[in-house]
Amino acid sequence: EEQKFGVAVKEKLKQMKTNVDTLTMSATPIPRTLQFSLMGARDLTSLNTPPANRYPIITSVCAGGDDIVAEAVNFELSRNGQVFMINNRIEGLYELEAQVKRLVPDARVIVAHGQMPPEKLEKAIIDFANHDYDVLIATTIIESGIDMPNVNTIIVNNAQNFGLSELHQLRGRVGRSNRKAFCYLLVPPHIPLTPVARRRLQAIESFSDLGSGIHIAMQDLDIRGAGNLLGAEQSGFIADLGYETYQKILKEAVTELRTEEFSDLEQADRLDESQTDFVADCVIESDMELLLPADYVPTESERIALYQELDGIERELDLQAFKNRLTDRFGAIPPVTAELLRIPRLRSLARRLGIEKVALKQGRMYTYFVDESNKAYYQSEMFGKMLAYLTANPRRVQIRERNGKRSFAIADVTNVETAVAILSEIIA
Template structure:
């Protein structure tokens, strides 16, 4: 308050909130204290928040109703009373209510006895203290999911062990099971496993910060399609300059891998002078007879029974251009190609 700021005092029980407000008034009699919670009438709550916004209140004693959707630039201090009773996501959201301008802000998480906290409560507070860097929200969400479990999607029970299967895989399994019950034929879908025989990565000499390099890897590999990946790559080039050869190779491999996955290729070995691909039994993306035909028509191509094909990369082309040429040749063996 001496720094001309305002204070959030969060206590997440409506019963007893008046007692807490009275306690705050005794702590600082000269402070103007208001109260806000979800059981107040709409008019009363709006009036209180309006006063706090316009600086007519110094301290707002409230429940976690303020954890999201509010922006008070003058708020520079947060006190979370009985912090052990809040979830990890709630603590992270509450901490974001202060420090929303250029003035220094402080968040205090108060517990009755640090020595007698439950193991889960202690871990929640440790995580929220450790993850104080910009962009930590995703990691906080994953830690919260790890602590609480992903839940039972088909029932009311909200506890589980996501780490045993993984949420994405669980949803895929669920979709396949529903499809089988409906009698819908399921297409073979598996990400192609690549073995690389050439340097294809983001060099440390290009991005020396390991954390930033990891973010760039994530942006490129998690892109939904070629357009999104190109946008991420352009953003990298704007920040760090022209791409080295290793990074150009990496981008070409990512696009080619996505294409091979569409063709249901199980495994591929990628070298500077050739590409070797293997299809699993039961694939439906390509015509086997067209694979044989392509091997007979393209110079340097070889078959690897029972379901493998090796195609050469033109030496006069760059690596990316060579992969693009192979991609054009493989378009003709698709089951959907005329």
């Protein structure tokens, strides 16, 4: 239950012994932890396979009312099952008890919460587990560690006041057998929800499949923001930027510190200079025709999805798999698409050479390098290779400098294939 521990507590645990390996298990990792995993600071393994004979929990967000409660409780009792009813405040538990007794007189109801004497609380839980009662009205004390396969309906009162991971944990208390389970999230009928509460409820309702905890955690990351890398804050300002932009800015900042402010340390620690990327990303511009034609991929939404997938490809194996899928689904790849599929390779080579931007225009390739403040790059082996190519091809290559930015203009580059061949020759 990592979400129950703050940063200060975790640091104390780590100080108990040096070189501690930490394994965190969570149904929905908190934003800070998930952010660490996504940026590579921690390893992440996702368990998506549910136990055998389990069904997704049918989740509904409803405006709270007597009809919903009566219908849910009566249905569960009709199949000899039991019901959890959750309220976030102890004061409201006994009102709910009176409501259930009024609506379903036959139901046997018991209340449990953390302020009860331990012996009384333990007896209430054991009696409910033994099916001496039909409805357990409780606070969130049941959200973990409770395994009662006969309970397959949960009603969460005032669901807008709960966190996303908390709702997911509560929902996980039902559906623990081969019966179909139901989760009702009740909200006040006449009180408008805040935008954040609405997004939380939409996320928990949408992701009801087994093994969807990671998707809920990603929604939580988007809603609350990522935690600060240094410091105790569990959430930050990612929601204002968007996750991809946040990651890009973070990577650029780390690269800038490594290659400029701490370039001496980086040079000393670097074992294989050729594997160091001096830029976080490379922008490609072109006046060539590079696209997925409408007569090749007919659906516009599908073309957009394929463009997005291609933009995220970095490894040669992934690119080959992408090509194979295109051929399998749409047939032989047309020339304009074949040129487009060479862009990831071009971008990868350019990034390794410290090129921020490549422009393929009017039969020339323009390569723009990082600014002159990045001394580590201009002393590197990669920039040396670019100079060696300039020296070997003086008639084909021109060096230019504008506003502290250096660039090469390489002639006779009429397609992406030629551009890839030139950069591969420089790196070799």
